[in-house]
Amino acid sequence: MKILVPIAKVPDTTSKIAFTENNTKFSPDGVTFIMNPTDEWYALVRAIELKEKQGGEVVVIHVGLADSEQIIRKALAIGADKAVRVDADPTDAYFVAAQIAAHAKTENYDLIIAGKETIDYNSYEVGGMIAELLDLPCVALVQKLEIENGVATIKREIEGGTETVEAKLPLVICAQKELAEARIPNMKGIMGARTKPLTIVPADATEKLTTVVNYSLPEKAKECKYVQPDNVAELVRLLHEEAKAI
Amino acid sequence: MAVLSFVEISEGKIKKASVEAAYYGSKVAEQLGTDSVAVVLGAASAEELATLGTVGVKKVLHASDARFNNFDSKAFSKAVGEAVNAAGANVLVLSFNQNGKLLAPRLSVRLKAGYVPGAVELPEFNGATATAKKNVFSGKATAHYQLNTEKKVIAVNPNSLSPVRGTGTAVVEAFATTLTDADFSTVVKGADLIVGEIPLSEAELVVSAGRGLKGPENWGMIEELAKLLGAATACSRAVADVDWRPHHEHVGQTGLTIRPNLYIAVGISGAIQHLAGVNGSKVIVVINTDPEAPFFKAADYGIVGDAFVVVPQLIAEIKKLKAAH
Secondary structure, three states, rough: OOEEEEEOOOOOOOOOOEEHHHHHEEOOOOOOOOOOOHHHHHHHHHHHHHHHHHOOOEEEEEEEOOHHHHHHHHHHHHOEEEEEEOOOOOOOHHHHHHHHHHHHHHOOOOOOEOOOOOOOOOOOOOOHHHHHHHHEEEEEEEEEEEEOOOOEEEEEEEEEEEEEEEEEEEEEEEEEOOOOOOOOOOEEEEEHHHOOOEEEEEEOOOOOOOEEEEEEEOOOOOOOEOOOOOOHHHHHHHHHHOOOOO | EEEEEEEEEEEEOOOHHHHHHHHHHHHHHHHOOOEEEEEEEEOOOOOHHHHHHHHOOOOEEEEEHHHHHHOOOHHHHHOOOHHHHOOOOOEEEEEOOOOOOHHHHHHHOOOOOEEEEOOOOOEEEEEEEEEEEEOOOOOEEEEEEHHHHHEEEEOOOOOOOOOOOOOOOOEEOOOOOOHHHHHHEEEEEEEEEEEOOOOOHOOOOEEEEEEEEEEEOOOOOHHHHHHOOOOOEEEEEHHHHOOOOOHHEOOOOOOOOOOEEEEEEEEOOHHHHOOOOOOHOOOEEEEEEEOHHHHHHOOEEEOOOOHHHHHHHHHHHHHHHHOOO
């Protein structure tokens, strides 16, 4: 089975978020970049588990510049077999999805497993867009994935519970929590990652459907109104009369 | 021209998130001086669909084809794409709920349309383009998305706006798609619904607790408080990871993102990953023994105190309030 896993580079959750150039650009100053957690912990690890069980190959693909090498090597250290980097600074989700779909068209993957969202734009876009570009079925918010004889059995989140669905490969999956347990690369993996193949390809031009014109930060931190612990009645009064929440 | 909203049915009723999407669609239609139309796929009663008129929908395109009774992102993308053409719509509105989060990006590609994933306010139109705000960096900032294309797709964040109901009735029209059996690619084998509880993602009031409760045996008062308020229960990652509470209750960066009207956090310190899942809540109440807990910085109301003393009092006071009204 041939599996493709798109990986994104995102600011670490604890990063201070700031913008420059009149609030039109994200400021990378002092920011640590990491592999997007849902891509790394769930999508990549489940792909590797499936390969370990059934044989095949796991390819990671990343759209980004040379400074992304560290996260690509980490994906290889965790257990991906090879990597492709599309050499471009991504402008929006459609751009990223178009690059990944263009690569996938030439390679006949059985399965594409993406993370459900990136933790920077929280957009849930790339997996669904790849599926539409390739005219493939897609199931999102996936918590469980088993493959047998070319058929996937999938547990996905729905309102108020989960649903089990079946779909034939080829297929796109958007992974979330519970799909797998995060793996920490071991020394053998880290050493091996240095020599695994990383192919760098140029980007295709795409239309620019959406532009982020600028950003804004919350105007000020909320002012917490404290209520004394022996005066819970006052909290209830505030919630009822002031906040009108109960 | 028209604005089309995608409306979902669950157990015969229009989903709350879809009522919001239809209302949002009607507001956009007002901005553009055009009609608000909705599309519904799968079984639904004409009476139920006609109620979309109360949120400004003039016409409902209803494809009652039983193959649509289960969600299939590929088939739905094609069918909604056909409805966009049938309605002559330039703007398509969906909810940014479980199905919408997958269907909307597919339709963005299908329609070659700019897309706002999770708009929190109505868009602003400026000639051929439109901009809409969405939360980014887990709620730490807002981005203004500009849609550059003639066709536009907007997925509206649940609980971002409160629909105002009027008195209208929508006209329901049968809608036939060109889909064949080959367009359907997923088969639903079963569902596992958490019965007797309010789904967390749809809840307007949420009572949540964390490690401060010291053990799973102490959740009785949290459940009692939730029941009294008609709230859903939630928890922090730490307690879901040690199986004090089920995983579906976990809210935060890697769990569910929720935006209820009221979020009461008991014994949760408020790590940044937890805040990412709840900071869209309208009103946040924090009860914690530690005055330095970071959650107080994100709270509207706080009590520095022992949950085991404060929560029972809170239950008693809310009972008094309920009795008085």
